Amino acid sequence: xxxxxxxxxxxxxxxxxxxxxxxxxxxxxxxxxxxxxxxxxxxxxxxxxxxxxxxxxxxxxxxxxxxxxxxxxxxxxxxxxxxxxxxxxxxxxxxxxxxxxxxxxxxxxxxxxxxxxxxxxxxxxxxxxxxxxxxxxxxxxxxxxxxxxxxxxxxxxxxxxxxxxxxxxxxxxxxxxxxxxxxxxxxxxxxxxxxxxxxxxxxxxxxxxxxxxxxxxxxxxxxxxxxxxxxxxxxxxxxxxxxxxxxxxxxxxxxxxxxxxxxxxxxxxxxxxxxxxxxxxxxxxxxxxxxxxxxxxxxxxxxxxxxxxxxxxxxxxxxxxxxxxxxxxxxxxxxxxxxxxxxxxxxxxxxxxxxxxxxxxxxxxxxxxxxxxxxxxxxxxxxxxxxxxxxxxxxxxxxxxxxxxxxxxxxxxxxxxxxxxxxxxxxxxxxxxxxxxxxxxxxxxxxxxxxxxxxxxxxxxxxxxxxxxxxxxxxxxxxxxxxx
Numbered sequence: 158x159x160x161x162x163x164x165x166x167x168x169x170x171x172x173x174x175x176x177x178x179x180x181x182x183x184x185x186x187x188x189x190x191x192x193x194x195x196x197x198x199x200x201x202x203x204x205x206x207x208x209x210x211x212x213x214x215x216x217x218x219x220x221x222x223x224x225x226x227x228x229x230x231x232x233x234x235x236x237x238x239x240x241x242x243x244x245x246x247x248x249x250x251x252x253x254x255x256x257x258x259x260x261x262x263x264x265x266x267x268x269x270x271x272x273x274x275x276x277x278x279x280x281x282x283x284x285x286x287x288x289x290x291x292x293x294x295x296x297x298x299x300x301x302x303x304x305x306x307x308x309x310x311x312x313x314x315x316x317x318x319x320x321x322x323x324x325x326x327x328x329x330x331x332x333x334x335x336x337x338x339x340x341x342x343x344x345x346x347x348x349x350x351x352x353x354x355x356x357x358x359x360x361x362x363x364x365x366x367x368x369x370x371x372x373x374x375x376x377x378x379x380x381x382x383x384x385x386x387x388x389x390x391x392x393x394x395x396x397x398x399x400x401x402x403x404x405x406x407x408x409x410x411x412x413x414x415x416x417x418x419x420x421x422x423x424x425x426x427x428x429x430x431x432x433x434x435x436x437x438x439x440x441x442x443x444x445x446x447x448x449x450x451x452x453x454x455x456x457x458x459x460x461x462x463x464x465x466x467x468x469x470x471x472x473x474x475x476x477x478x479x480x481x482x483x484x485x486x487x488x489x490x491x492x493x494x495x496x497x498x499x500x501x502x503x504x505x506x507x508x509x510x511x512x513x514x515x516x517x518x519x520x521x522x523x524x525x526x527x528x529x530x531x532x533x534x535x536x537x538x539x540x541x542x543x544x545x546x547x548x549x550x551x552x553x554x555x556x557x558x559x560x561x562x563x564x565x566x567x568x569x570x571x572x573x574x575x576x577x578x579x580x581x582x583x584x585x586x587x588x589x590x591x592x593x594x595x596x597x598x599x600x601x602x603x604x605x606x607x608x609x610x611x612x613x614x615x616x617x618x619x620x621x622x623x624x625x626x627x628x629x630x631x632x633x634x635x636x637x638x639x640x641x
Contacts, residue, residue: 164268165219165414165464166194168340171545172583184372187508191242198563201463209469214455215304219393222502224356224415225356225357226413227413228352228353228356228415229353229356229364229367229368231349231410231413231414231415232349232350232353232371233346233367233368233370233371234371234404234406234410235346235349235350235371235410236346236350236368236369236370236372236375237371237372237374237375238285238314238342238343238345238348238375238403238406238407238410239314239342239345240283240286240346240369240371240372240375240380241261241371241372241373241374241375241376241379241480242288242375242399243279243282243283243342243372244372244373244375244376244382244455244480245375245376245379245380245476245480246278246279246282246283246455246456247279247380247455247456247457247458247459247476248380248383248384248387248459248472248473248476248550249278249279249334249383249458250272250275250276250279250456250457250460251267251459251460251463251469251472252387252392252469252472253275253278254269254272254275255459255460255463255469255546256269256392257269257270258331261392262392263324263325263326263392263393264325264326264327264330265312265326266327268327271327271584271588272584272585272587272588273581273582273584273588273599274327274581274584275327275584276456276580276581276583276584277331277335277359277577277580277581277584278327278330278331278334278335279335279452279456279580280452280576280577280578280579280580280581281331281335281336281339281577282334282335282336282339282342282430282579283337283339283452283573283576284339284573284574284575284576285335285336285339285340285342285343285573285574286339286343286346286573286601287338287343287448287569287570287573288343288569288571288572288573288574288577289340289342289343289344289346289347289570289573289578290343290347290351290565290566290567290569290573291566291567291570293306293343293344293347293348293564293566294347294351294562294566297347297351298347303349303414303415303416304411304412304414306344306348306414307344307345307348307349307410307411307414308408308411308412308433309341309344310342310343310344310345310346310407310411311339311341311345311403311404311407311408311410311411312341312404313337313338313340313341313344314337314338314341314342314345314403314404315341315400315401315403315404316332316333316337316341316400316517317334317335317336317337317338317339317341317400317409318333318334318338318396318397318399318400318403318543319396319397319400320332320337320403321333321334321338322392322393322394322395322396322397322400323393324363326481328567329476334396336549336616338639340400344353345407345410345411347566347569348414349410349413349414349415349570350368350549351561351562351565351566352415352416352417353365353368354549354561355552355561356415363491363492363495365491365545365546365549365550366487366488366489366490366491366492366494366546366547367375367487367488367489367491368379369545369546369549369586370483370484370486370487370488370527370542370546371482371484372480372483372487372545373479373480373482373486373487373535373538373542374480374481374484375482375542376476376477376479376480376483377477377478377480377481377484378477380473380474380476380477380480381470381473381477383395383399383473384469384470384473384474385470386398386399389470413532421422425565427563427564427567428560429510431556431560431564434629434633435625435629436555436625436629436630436633437556437564438623438627439623439626439629440548440552440555440568440622440623440626441567441568441571442622443507443517443548443619443622443623443626444548444568444569444571444572444575445572445574445575446575446615446616446618446619446622447507447544447548447570447572447575447616447619448571448572448573448575448576448579448618449575449578449579449582449615450510450511450514450546450612450613450615450619451510451545451576451579451616452520452576452580453540453579453580453583453608453611453612453615454479454514454533454537454541454612455476455479456583456584457580457583457584457587457605457608458462458472458475458476458479458534459472459473459475460472460540461521461602461605462475462530463550464601464602464605465521465525465527465602466527467527471620475531475534478534478535478538479534479535479537479538479573480538481538482534482538482539482542483538483539483541483542484534484542485542486538486539486540486541486542486543486546487542487543487545487546488546490506490542490543490546490547491546491547491550494546494550496550499522499547499550499551500551500623500626500627500630501546501552501607501627502543502547502553503544503548503551503623504620504627505543506540506542506543506544506547507540507543507544507616507619507620507623508617508620509536509539509540509543509587510540510544510616510618511613511616511619511620512535512540512542512615513537513540514533514537514546514612514616515534515609515610515617516615517529517530517532517533517536517537518533518537518609518612519606519609519610521533521602522602522603522605522606522609523602523606544619544623548566548568549561550564551626552564552568555626555630561574579612579615583608583611583612586608586611587604587605587607587608599639
């Protein structure tokens with residue numbers, strides 16, 4: 158690969174002048190540029206010029222291998238720091254619930270024992286991380302230096318966990334560990350992740366797989382650390398130390414935000430013609446269902462492990478194992494997708510997740526089998542990683558790279574909504590089951606059975622949706638390819 162990955166020699170001079178005109182605001186220059194853009198096939202949408210599909214690659218400014226490496230590492234660390242800790246929330250869930258009647262609890266017993274409310278703390282943070290795209294993307298379009306956004310995000314993340322250490326009621330945790338932290342992660346996540354696919358072409362699937370594997374690596378590293386801190390120094394100081402870690406790690410990440418390679422401004426709102434397409438509706442529904450179903454096992458994994466007879470520390474290690482496998486899976490799935498087709502690999506991944514829930518997790522709940530449970534922890538980590546790694550690249554493939562920012566932002570918003578209700582509904586189902594049975598032995602495990610059916614239904618429905626996207630995409634393009 159040469160040091161410059163995209164040449165602009167064949168791009169008309171007027172196209173490139175669009176970027177320079179932003180630095181010379183004279184009206185006559187701007188009007189001339191707009192006229193030239195129209196002459197070369199650009200169309201205006203929501204006061205922004207959109208590149209025709211044939212000129213998309215030419216409309217990307219050149220980059221260097223060094224910049225690609227910076228984007229790769231920066232984006233990986235961003236996912237590590239934001240999604241990683243969201244996926245490790247199950248450790249907090251288990252701690253808050255298990256210490257309900259203990260002096261170590263920071264919550265009143267009636268609130269700590271409400272599993273749906275406790276789960277909502279984590280899903281609020283995760284949901285806002287993604288759904289925040291609806292306002293972060295327009296903010297990015299109006300900000301010259303993205304570091305103002307990312308560094309604000311780092312500050313809010315640190316404040317969220319720092320202030321959570323002073324909480325005495327569950328609504329305090331909603332505002333701090335949930336709301337403040339969630340808004341902060343969204344401000345850090347999207348300015349860095351939304352431009353990452355622009356820096357890679359041939360190996361985009363592998364690159365995004367590596368970047369998004371940061372979620373699994375983050376939870377792999379943080380789950381046992383959080384559990385160790387909880388056991389040694391308690392919940393309040395654990396939250397405060399995490400605030401300091403957030404600030405120390407997040408500061409250099411926020412400063413490394415790279416500019417977009419696009420030489421023309423892209424729309425931040427989804428084109429209505431795209432929004433009306435069946436494949437767009439199915440893609441959005443799949444995102445909602447997968448986000449809802451994906452967080453249920455992660456939230457209750459340590460608690461289910463404890464019900465099987467494992468210690469709280471072992472439960473945290475099993476969550477760490479699941480996320481470690483998930484991390485490796487994202488890389489492998491990304492590489493496989495470049496060879497087998499991204500949509501094909503996505504379907505296999507989501508369908509495998511649903512099967513593992515209904516076959517292995519359900520079996521462990523019915524029989525109390527530790528071997529089935531370990532098998533589920535590993536297999537679910539393998540299959541669940543695929544969707545998270547591949548759906549951004551399939552958005553580019555299905556809707557085009559010029560629509561990536563707007564479609565991806567909306568899909569992430571929908572994913573955030575899905576994450577908000579998945580685990581809390583599961584907690585409500587689990588709470589209603591446990592209230593009518595004795596809290597010991599296999600009866601606790603049987604309380605999870607309805608939760609497992611609920612989770613499997615979400616993931617299986619998501620599988621049907623991604624299959625529908627594949628079919629409608631081929632129908633619209635009037636071309637069926639086995640590798641897609």
